[in-house]
Amino acid sequence: MFTNGKIFKTSLAVAAATMVFASSAQAQAKPESFKIGGVISLSGPYGLLGEDMRRGVQIAIEERQGKVLGVPIEVVWEDDETKPQPAVQKATKLISEGSHMIFGALSSASTLAVMNITKQRKIPHLVTISADDKITVPGGSRYTFRTSNTLDMENRMALSYMQDKKLKKIYAVTADYQATRDGWEWFKKNATSSGAQIAGEDYTPLGNRDFSSVVDKIAKSDADGVFLALTGSDVVTFLKQAGQVNLSKSKVIFGPVVADETMAAGVGPSALGVNSGMRYHYTINNAANRKFVEAYQKKFNVFPPMAAGEAYDGMSWWLDTVEKTGVWDKEKWVDAFANSVRENSVEGKKTMRACDRQALQVGYWGEVVQGTPPAPALTMKITQVFPENKLFTDCKQ
Amino acid sequence: MSTIVIGLSLGMLLFLLAAGLTLIFGMLGVINFAHGAIYMLGAYVSFEVGKQTGSFLMGVIAAITITGVLGAAVEKLSLRPLYERPHFYQLILTFGLILVLSDVVRYIWGSGYQEVSIPPLWNGTVDMLGSTIPVYRLFVIGLGVVVSTLLYLFLEKSTFGMLVRAASSDAEMVRILGLPVGTIRMAVFSIGCALSGLAGAIAAPLFPVELGMATNTIIDCFIVVILGGLGNIRGAIAASLMVGMVRALGYVYMPSWVDILTFSLLILTLLTRPQGLFFRAARSA
Numbered sequence: 001m002f003t004n005g006k007i008f009k010t011s012l013a014v015a016a017a018t019m020v021f022a023s024s025a026q027a028q029a030k031p032e033s034f035k036i037g038g039v040i041s042l043s044g045p046y047g048l049l050g051e052d053m054r055r056g057v058q059i060a061i062e063e064r065q066g067k068v069l070g071v072p073i074e075v076v077w078e079d080d081e082t083k084p085q086p087a088v089q090k091a092t093k094l095i096s097e098g099s100h101m102i103f104g105a106l107s108s109a110s111t112l113a114v115m116n117i118t119k120q121r122k123i124p125h126l127v128t129i130s131a132d133d134k135i136t137v138p139g140g141s142r143y144t145f146r147t148s149n150t151l152d153m154e155n156r157m158a159l160s161y162m163q164d165k166k167l168k169k170i171y172a173v174t175a176d177y178q179a180t181r182d183g184w185e186w187f188k189k190n191a192t193s194s195g196a197q198i199a200g201e202d203y204t205p206l207g208n209r210d211f212s213s214v215v216d217k218i219a220k221s222d223a224d225g226v227f228l229a230l231t232g233s234d235v236v237t238f239l240k241q242a243g244q245v246n247l248s249k250s251k252v253i254f255g256p257v258v259a260d261e262t263m264a265a266g267v268g269p270s271a272l273g274v275n276s277g278m279r280y281h282y283t284i285n286n287a288a289n290r291k292f293v294e295a296y297q298k299k300f301n302v303f304p305p306m307a308a309g310e311a312y313d314g315m316s317w318w319l320d321t322v323e324k325t326g327v328w329d330k331e332k333w334v335d336a337f338a339n340s341v342r343e344n345s346v347e348g349k350k351t352m353r354a355c356d357r358q359a360l361q362v363g364y365w366g367e368v369v370q371g372t373p374p375a376p377a378l379t380m381k382i383t384q385v386f387p388e389n390k391l392f393t394d395c396k397q
Numbered sequence: 398m399s400t401i402v403i404g405l406s407l408g409m410l411l412f413l414l415a416a417g418l419t420l421i422f423g424m425l426g427v428i429n430f431a432h433g434a435i436y437m438l439g440a441y442v443s444f445e446v447g448k449q450t451g452s453f454l455m456g457v458i459a460a461i462t463i464t465g466v467l468g469a470a471v472e473k474l475s476l477r478p479l480y481e482r483p484h485f486y487q488l489i490l491t492f493g494l495i496l497v498l499s500d501v502v503r504y505i506w507g508s509g510y511q512e513v514s515i516p517p518l519w520n521g522t523v524d525m526l527g528s529t530i531p532v533y534r535l536f537v538i539g540l541g542v543v544v545s546t547l548l549y550l551f552l553e554k555s556t557f558g559m560l561v562r563a564a565s566s567d568a569e570m571v572r573i574l575g576l577p578v579g580t581i582r583m584a585v586f587s588i589g590c591a592l593s594g595l596a597g598a599i600a601a602p603l604f605p606v607e608l609g610m611a612t613n614t615i616i617d618c619f620i621v622v623i624l625g626g627l628g629n630i631r632g633a634i635a636a637s638l639m640v641g642m643v644r645a646l647g648y649v650y651m652p653s654w655v656d657i658l659t660f661s662l663l664i665l666t667l668l669t670r671p672q673g674l675f676f677r678a679a680r681s682a
Contacts, residue, residue, distance in 0.1 A: 047609050051508045176653045203653040209604070209617070212403050213648030216528055236510055236605040244515065244531040244603075245522055266510025266605040 030328060033074040034067075037094025039104035039114055044082025045207045045232040046106045048262060049307040053129065056304065056311030057103065059295050060319065068319050069328065080105050082207075082232075084113035091117050100330065101126060103315065106307075108132030108151075108179040115144045124334055128314035129279070129307055131257070132179035136358035138395055145337055145357045147314035147350065151183045153391035154256035154277035157365045158227065159190050160386070161254055161275055167225035169199040171218045171251075173211070173238065176203040180229040183256060187227065199223035204234070211238045219245055228255035235259070236266040243270020260306040264368050264378035271368045271378055278364040280309030280347055281380055289346040303376065309346055317342045317350070355395040363391045399528025400645050406534040408641025409541025413599060414614055415621035415633050416548060417592030423628020424552075424565045424585045427476065427487050431494035433615035435590050439464050439597025440606045441502055444511045453516035453602075460598035461591045468590025472583045480582075499608055508608055513601035533602060540599065544592070545634050552630060561585055620663050626673025635675055 038057065040050035054077060061073050076097065078090035087110035091102055095117065101124040105111045111130035118125035119141040127135055127144060131151040135144065162170065170191060174184045181203065188198060199221045202214050215238070218226055226247070230238055235258045242248065248270065259276035282293045282303040292312055296304040304312070321337045338354040350359040363386040371379035418432045429435075439460035447456030471494065479486045514520070519533040552558040564571045564581045572578045597610075604610060621640060625632030643662060647655035666674055 043609060043612065045609065048508055048510065048607060202648075204648075205653065205656045208655075209614075210407055210644065210648075212406070212531075212534070213400065213645050214652060216399050216403060217649065219529055220527065233510075233605050233607060233609055236607075240512075240605065241603065244533065245529045262509060266512055266607065268512040268514055 030069070030071065031098075031100075033072045034069060034322075035097070035099045035101075036073060036075045037091065037097070037099030037102045038075055038077040039080050039087050039090050039094065039102060039110070040077060041082040041106040041110070042077075042079035044080075045234060046082045047232075049129070049232065050079070050106055052262070052305045052307035053104075053106065053311040055296070055300055056128075056308035056313075057315045059292065059299065059304075059308075060312045060315040062299075063295065063316065064319060064323075068323050069326070073319070075103075080107075080110050082107050082110070084109045087111075088113045088117060095121050095123055099123065101318070101333075103128070103311075105130065107177075108135065109177065111135055115141050118143050122330065124318075124330055124337070126314055126318050128310045133182065134179075136356045138356045140356060142357075143334060145318075145352065145359075147317055147342075147352075147359045148310045149257075149277065149279045149361075149363065150358060151179055151256060152186065153363050153386075155183050155187050156391050157277045157363050157384075157386055158254060158256050159187060159194075160390075161365060161384075162191060162196065162225060162227075163194060165225070165252055167196060167252060169197045169221075169223045170225045170227050171199045171221050171223035172201040172227040172229065173214055173218070174201065174203050174229040175206045175208075175231070175234055177206050184227070184229050204230075206234065208234055208237065211241045214238075215242050215245060215247060218242075218251065219247055223251055226251050226253045228253060228258045230255070231257055231263075233266075236263050239263075239267040239270050239274065243267065248273050259366075259368050259380065261303065261376045261379055262305045264380075265376060267378075269378070272370065274368045275383075276366060276368075276380075278306065278366045278380055278382065280304075280306050280313065281364060281366065281382060282309065283380075283382060284347055284364070286344075286346070286348065288344040292346050303374075313342075313346050313350075317345065353395055358392075358395075360388050360392055362386060362388055399525060399530060400649050401642075402525060402528070402530050402534065402538075403648075404642035404645030405538050405638065406641070407644055408638035409538045410596075410600060410603070411617055411621055411641055412541050412634055412637035413537075413544060413592070413596040415618040415625075415637060416544060416630070417589040417596070418618045419622050419625065419628055419630055419633040420548070420552075420592065421586055421589035422622060423630065424561050425480075425582055426484075426565075426628075427586070428484070428491070429589065430488060430491040430615070431471075431498065432491075432589075432593050432618060433611035434495040434498040435464050435467070435593040436597040436600070436614055437608070437611040438467070438498055438502060439594030440513070440601040440610060441506055441511065441597075442594070443598035443601050444513045444606050445506070447513060453513075456513070456601075457595065457598040460594040464594025464597075465587045465591030469583050469587040471590070472586035473579075476586065477579060477582070495611065499611065503608060511606040513606055515602040537599060537603075541637075544595070545630070548630055557581075557584075620659060623663060624666050624674055626676035629673060629675050632673055632675030636673075639674075 040053050042050045080087035087105045091114045102118050103126050108130040125144040127146040128148045133152045136146045174180045254275040256277045259274045264271040321340050322333050325332045325336050340352050342350040348362050350361045364382050365384040366380040366382045369381045421429045442463050443456035443460040446459035515533045519536045521532045522529045564578050568578050621636045625636035647658045
């Protein structure tokens with residue numbers, strides 16, 4: 001007969017043995033491949049940037065011979081059409097197909113929508129371009145990490161630029177979109193408290209097809225600066241149509257993220273002199289970036305654009321971290337990434353902040369200038385590098 | 398005043414975009430979903446030929462020619478067997494054409510933005526009542542007037558236009574009279590596609606030339622076609638100007654409501670006059 005004490009001890013031993021067996025099975029359960037579910041925009045206003053992101057990820061994977069934790073990396077890409085609803089559907093599909101992580105999305109609205117799914121399903125989620133401040137907040141999702149810029153840090157750079165240029169009257173054109181509206185409200189509050197006036201503000205629909213009326217209003221105003229919170233095809237259309245009435249001759253055009261080589265190529269010479277925050281640039285001079293630029297040029301025969309650089313940077317950091325854990329355990333990957341430091345990022349040192357899952361980093365500001373070969377005809381020139389402590393505030397719970 | 402000029406230019410550009418769709422729907426009864434993709438192809442062809450030759454005009458001519466020939470080929474090879482079948486066959490065909498053309502464009506030109514500059518002749522501005530108006534916008538207004546007049550004369554006053562209308566209302570009767578209905582239909586589809594190509598070439602200096610331009614445009618075109626009365630050219634002109642004005646005024650007074658205003662106009666029309674604001678009932682004997 002077993003006594004109660006013996007029964008208890010035996011049960012404890014069986015339970016302990018089961019747990020050990022289960023955890024070792026989990027660690028040893030090595031799938032055939034490491035599956036990445038990529039939700040990006042391949043159509044819609046941000047469609048072009050999605051292709052760049054895909055290329056950046058491709059280089060990050062090829063750099064490690066296509067493997068992590070000893071198995072091949074498999075990426076399945078889905079197009080969210082730059083809309084949150086398809087983004088959620090595609091992310092759900094990818095997770096149900098066994099993705100070990102979700103990469104994306106591109107627009108902040110899509111990323112915020114995808115975050116809810118990855119949080120519920122406890123799937124690591126890597127964001128390398130969406131800038132909405134709400135993506136990385138203290139007490140937010142344990143599973144979502146952003147390795148790229150926040151809109152807040154870009155607005156801080158834009159504000160500093162406005163102050164340096166001594167601009168007194170600002171006209172704002174903002175995509176009618178929560179993240180850009182919030183960003184403009186922050187900028188307006190801080191610009192007016194530093195003495196600037198607001199000459200006008202217009203919220204245009206995302207994917208707007210004609211800005212001529214808005215450009216006409218700005219031209220007639222007494223603004224000396226035009227703050228653009230637009231991106232993708234919206235900013236290209238705006239700058240083209242502003243160029244047709246020579247708007248930049250009388251007003252300084254700038255914005256948190258309104259220019260890179262891709263956009264400048266679409267605008268043409270009217271893009272010259274536009275100032276913008278930059279998330280990544282191929283001219284950043286460090287060994288990691290030189291290596292990435294060389295690999296990218298060899299494969300695609302062009303310099304890597306912003307979205308490609310950010311995607312490469314985030315994905316290679318993530319895969320290196322997963323490799324270091326040595327186990328097939330999503331929770332351990334998340335814990336490791338939350339406390340990781342990327343000394344050799346292509347943009348300089350990046351530190352993942354565990355409290356909000358946001359990478360602390362320096363910020364780049366630049367201007368569209370005439371390029372000389374092999375640079376594109378219109379290229380960005382980094383004019384200022386903002387240190388990390390000027391761009392991030394304390395992480396308050 | 399500047400708002401009126403901008404509204405006119407938006408409206409006329411919209412008319413150029415929608416004219417091909419209206420023509421094809423009005424005369425053939427085919428809803429050409431690939432209209433936007435052909436417009437995009439026109440923009441890319443104009444970009445490429447303009448870059449190679451240094452001539453904007455050559456780019457425009459090449460865009461019209463290539464999209465016109467493409468239209469003729471599509472009609473003859475794939476659309477013609479489908480006229481007698483239910484409409485959804487045509488929808489699937491033209492939808493498939495969007496995918497094919499998008500991939501062809503992506504393969505040839507990549508997915509980046511391409512830039513077409515305004516030709517030097519129209520690359521200036523004029524001051525009109527306190528506003529600076531790009532000369533190119535005035536050119537677009539003028540071209541819209543010319544195209545709409547030519548289209549009207551072609552359909553209403555020419556012998557070929559009469560045949561097109563006859564084939565549209567009773568193809569069998571025209572065929573019995575010994576006239577080549579197939580060739581007439583091919584010509585109409587080809588002209589409709591050439592108009593889309595022309596619109597793409599004319600729009601290229603105003604907007605980014607990119608893959609997304611196909612989908613951005615098609616919605617506006619359908620709004621114009623529905624407001625104007627399906628297939629009604631004069632209705633399409635009036636509807637284009639109406640939408641252009643609504644958008645121009647909307648951008649001035651309530652930019653974030655522009656799409657809502659445009660779609661409200663569409664919904665209101667569908668509720669009150671589903672046959673279109675400018676629909677004319679066919680005369681009967």
